[in-house]
Amino acid sequence: MWVLQSPQIVRQVPLQSHLCYTCHASSRLPVSFVSLNPSAKPVKGVDGTNNQLIQSLCKGGELKQAIQVLGSELNPSQQTCELLIYYCGQKNSLSDGIDVHRQLVDGGLDQDPFLATKLINMYYELGSVDHACKVFDETRERTIYVWNALFRALAMVGRGKELLDLYGQMNSTGVLSDRFTYTYALKACVVSELSVRPLRKGMEIHAHILRHGYEANIHVMTTLLDVYAKFGRVSYANSVFSGMPVKNFVSWSAMIACYAKNEMPMKALELFWQMMLEARESVPNSVTMVNVVQACGALAALELGKLIHAYILRRGLDSILPVRSALITMYGRCGEIELGQRVFDNMNNRDVVSWNSLISIYGMHGFGKKAIQIFENMIHQGISPSYISFITVLGACSHAGLVEEGKNLFKSMHSKYRVHPGMEHYACMVDLLGRANRLDEAMKVIQDMRAEPGPTVWGSLLGSCRIHCNVELAETASTMLFELEPNNAGNYVLLADIYADAKMWNNVKSVKKLLESRDLQKIPGCSWIEVKRKIYSFVSVDENSIQMEALRALLIKLLTEMKEQQGLGPKGMSLRIYPSLCLVFNL
Incomplete structure (x- = not known):
């Protein structure tokens, strides 16, 4: 039998464990379930309270009845309140969660940091982060577990700016971070808006980690590696990876992904082979193999890709959708459209990513009408097109010169499919019209954009001007690109090539001098x-x-x-x- 304590005694000795802000039931709870006879008369426990009854009702699935009994209990124990909160999450009932929370507030139990942590976790699991923030705001005694619970909720829903602001507040109050705090704060850097300069924040947190001796923690350092990879700081990511005293398959996979996503496929494959030789206990998972397959595709390494495909089959990873989708794209980039189609045809289940992969491999080889047909088949199969779907199909139209088809698809994005056009979609439209020498229309698309055009949009226009030697629009596009991407030598070289085609040699010299004055060098061709x-x-x-x-x-x-x-x-x-x-x- 459990010995129940009064709430006052429990609050004097709060549970010091990271389990405080996980969503699972505490190991202190009894694991047996009590089957209740509805006709039996409720009996109070030996201590004269209804705590045992409430707990039994929760475990027996009678949550609403348990909440009713809670209303008449003057001294609910911490264990009872924890169980009620847990089962509200398990039942996915926000209304019951709010009811329990209200009764805890009425009894003053909401100020228990342990229960406040549980409430924040509950509201996050129920999809109401705003309620979780309200619990946090009303909690006067904020332990590290309370802070971490809210950090976790904000990180998971992409509210990185709020998290980083709160992290700064926590540091000013003198509460010391732990490994969970650093992990959530670093994740916030990855999901933050560019306006908060997330890379700089990540570097500040890195310094904080070093000062407080967490540089040996594998989870913290792997998350830090992800931050540097996200913002293209490959050398920083490699430094973090090399300095890790212990590496697991997650850290190896993170560094492989860093190389693959930052256009260094050779490095990604080299590191994969190194992992296979040096870290035999680190068995590659599906995430690792997706990045390795993508690297093979980027290099158009068909035979190596087939070898990796065989390894995937041997490891039983071929049933995982992202792996299959990556294989489709890889075969397409290697010029083997039929093999990519075969992988797609053999899939029992297909998601929108799988369809997008198939559309892309036909589009990249100039089969625009086939790509549009696959796009339409996807919709007929009941799968709604995603943001990426329109990038792939518009890109296919651009490569095949299907101007009118592309314009119709672009118009249908929001009107028919409720997908708001983004920067990449506008870049595709500018490229589509520009390749067809309809540069005035392309410029009008840019002028009609609601958002400020980014480098991808102006880059598409400059590339089209290179094809058709339109000096006037090239100068307009390059002026914007020099401002948006001052360190991108490729833009200067492209403008110089346009001037050279137009026999404007003095302008060529001027661009080259500008390139030299800014100490920029063209990336060597490879x-x-x-x-x-x-x-x-x-x-x-x-x-x-x-x-x-x-x-x-x-x-x-x-x-x-x-x-x-x-x-x-x-x-x-x-x-x-x-x-x-x-x-x-x-x-």
Whole structure:
């Protein structure tokens, strides 16, 4: 039999455990369930209270009856209140949760930090974070568990700015952070709006972690790695990863994802092989394999991709939807549309991501009408298009020159499917119209945007101006890009190329001087090729490659033969040498 204590005694010795702000029932609760006879007369416990009765009713599924009994109980125990809160969450009943909360307020028990923590967790589980914030605001004694409970709720619903503001308040009150606090605060940096400068906040938290000795905590440091990866600080992420004394499969996966998502697929694959060799206890999970498959797709490494696919089958990960979707995209990027289609056809269940992957592989190879047909089939199957769906299908229209079809799809986004166009959709429309030499229409799309056009939109216009040598609009687009992306050397190079096509050599010199004055350098061109499951890369500044001279000699010979046999003029010799070197290397 349980010995019940009065609320006053319990509050003097609060439970010091991280379980205080988890959503699971406390291990202190009895695990047996009491079956009640509805006709039996309620009997009070040996201490003269209804605590045992309320607990038994909760466990027997009679939550509303338990709440009614609570109304007549003058001294509900902490254990009883905790159980009521827990079962409100289990029953997914917000109204019952509010009723229990009200009765706790009436009895003054809402000021118990332990119960306040439970209430915040309950409201988060019931989807009412505003109620959770109200509990927090009304709690006078805020332990670290109370703070963490609210931090968790705010992080999970993407309210990062509020979380970071509260984190600053907590630090000013002298409450010390623990590993959960740091994890939630770092997650807030990932989901925060750009207006709060989340990267800087993340670096401040990093310094705080080092000062308080949490740099050896694997969970904290893995989350920190994610922050740096999110904002493209790959070197910082690698420094954090390298400094971790212990790594698990989550930390390995996070670093692999960092490389894959920041356009460093070779690094991602190298780290994956290193993990397989060094960390045999770290078995790759589905998240790891998604990033590895994406890296193979980015490199168009078909044979390596097939090898990874076989490993996925052997590990039984092929039934997981994100893995299947990644395989579809990978095969498409490797030029094997039929294999991608086969993976899709063999799926028992398909979500919108799977459909998007299939649309994208047809779109990237110029099969715009097929991509639109798949988009329509998806809708007929009862799956609503997502934000990404329209990016893929509009991109397909752009690559295939399907201007009117793309315009109709863009118009239908909000009117028919209630999807608000974003920056990427406008960039697709500008690219679609620009490629078709309808640059005035593309400019009107930009002018009609409700939000301020971003770099992707102006970049699409500048790329179209390069195709059609429109100097006037190129100057307009580049002026905006120089302001939005002052350190992106590619924009300067593209404008210089447009001036060169227009024979405006003085302007070319001016752009190059501007590039030099800002100490910017063009990123070296890089091509790669897969030969016998090995990937070889060629960089335009790599003059010391062992095979370089032999490759150049063979390439010049091939180009000369092309010129002689097919009657190619001087322009026939203007092929990009380093992509061609890859093909020669394969020969």
